[in-house]
Amino acid sequence: MGYHTSTSSAPLSEHALREEFVRIGQLMHSRNYVTATDGNISARLGKDRYLVTPSGQSKGFMRPEEMVVIDGEARPLSGDWELRPSSEILLHLEAYRRRPDIGAVVHAHPPTAIALSIAGVSLARCQLPEVLVTLGLIATTDYATPADPEGAVVIRDLIRCHDALILRRHGSVTVGATPWEAYLRLEKVENAAEIAFKLLLLGREEPLSRAALAKLLDKREKMGLMKPGERAAIEQTCGCDDTP
Ligand SMILES: [Zn+2]
Numbered sequence: 331m332g333y334h335t336s337t338s339s340a341p342l343s344e345h346a347l348r349e350e351f352v353r354i355g356q357l358m359h360s361r362n363y364v365t366a367t368d369g370n371i372s373a374r375l376g377k378d379r380y381l382v383t384p385s386g387q388s389k390g391f392m393r394p395e396e397m398v399v400i401d402g403e404a405r406p407l408s409g410d411w412e413l414r415p416s417s418e419i420l421l422h423l424e425a426y427r428r429r430p431d432i433g434a435v436v437h438a439h440p441p442t443a444i445a446l447s448i449a450g451v452s453l454a455r456c457q458l459p460e461v462l463v464t465l466g467l468i469a470t471t472d473y474a475t476p477a478d479p480e481g482a483v484v485i486r487d488l489i490r491c492h493d494a495l496i497l498r499r500h501g502s503v504t505v506g507a508t509p510w511e512a513y514l515r516l517e518k519v520e521n522a523a524e525i526a527f528k529l530l531l532l533g534r535e536e537p538l539s540r541a542a543l544a545k546l547l548d549k550r551e552k553m554g555l556m557k558p559g560e561r562a563a564i565e566q567t568c569g570c571d572d573t574p
Contacts, residue, residue, distance in 0.1 A: 342508065347373045347381050348394035354436070354513045355383065359390025363438040363516060368501070372422040373434045373509050378402045380426070382419050402426075424482035425505055428490050432505040436512040439501040440520035442527050447498045451530065453522055456538055456568035461522050462546045463553070466560055467567055468519055470496040491557045494519050543568055 342350065351371045358364045369389045372382040383389060384396050399408040404419050422435040446453060447470050454467035461468070469488050474480035474497065485503060488495055494515050495503045504515035529535050538546070547564060550556050 342373075344375055344381060344399075345394070347375075347509065348397045350509050351381070351383055351397055352392050352394055354509055355389035355392050357513065358436075358438055358516070359388065361517075361520075363440045363502075363520060364389050365439065369436075369438045370418050370422070371434070371436050371509055371512075372419065374426060374432070375399065379407065380419075380422070382422065418477050418481060420479055421481040421485060421503065424485055425489050425503065428486065429505060431507075432512075433507045434505065434509040434512045436504050436506075436509065436516050437501060438504075438516050440516065440523065443496050443502055443520055443523035444499065446523055446526060447496050447500075451526060453496055453519070453526060454567055455522070455526060456543065456564075457529065457535065458522055458525060459538065459542070459546050461518060462538075462543070462564065463550050464555070465494045465515060465518055465522075466492065466550065466555070466557070467564055468492070468494050468496060468522060470498055473498045474500070476500050491560060493555075538568065 351373075354371055355369075358369055363369065367386050367388055370383045370385075371389070372380050375381050378401050380400050380402070381397050382400055383392060384398055387396065398406050400406055400419065402423060404423060418437055421437065425432065425435045443453065452470060454469055456462065469492050471484040471488055474484040481497065484497070485495055489503070489505065493505050496519070497503060502516055502519050504512045504519060506512035506515060543565070547556070547561055551561070
């Protein structure tokens with residue numbers, strides 16, 4: 331399996347992935363998607379080999395050599411034994427098991443998305459055309475204790491049909507072919523949350539017309555992003571399945 335940047339078809343080497351983790355960690359930290367030692371990034375290196383960020387470190391100040399290589403049971407294969415893999419890595423490994431098509435997972439703590447999940451405001455909304463095309467509906471998982479094996483359980487079913495999930499009261503999980511793609515999906519998630527929050531403050535929501543939604547879903551299908559059964563689920567959520 332190859333690992334590609336969003337702008338190049340060349341596979342990323344392990345060396346390049348380590349550099350990419352540093353760059354993405356800096357972006358996550360500077361954009362307030364993670365604070366203190368929160369968050370983690372991983373990438374599939376090959377069969378039963380994954381590169382992951384170290385636990386207990388600020389993601390804004392990592393060095394390439396600090397990343398850890400683990401197997402599918404989260405056992406370190408190489409790297410400094412002091413720099414254990416992230417405690418939330420079980421959640422990443424579950425995503426790889428359920429999604430053979432993905433090459434990377436990003437977990438973060440975007441504040442607006444978390445606040446809305448605590449307030450019970452769903453991000454599975456039908457407001458933003460680009461979000462519907464690129465991510466479909468952003469689902470929210472049940473609550474699980476952070477850094478506990480429960481985290482893998484609550485994403486198990488949803489991650490099969492979604493590239494972006496909100497972990498209730500905790501954070502986000504976004505997946506992609508590359509770490510960069512997974513990171514960009516995180517940006518979309520928090521942006522969608524900020525807009526949803528502003529709409530709540532304004533007290534008004536303008537739904538997309540049925541015709542507009544159909545065009546967007548056609549586009550998602552053409553791009554090969556539509557998951558099995560997803561079109562009907564979106565139409566139902568957006569209230570477009572009952573009128574001609
Ligand atoms: Zn977390």
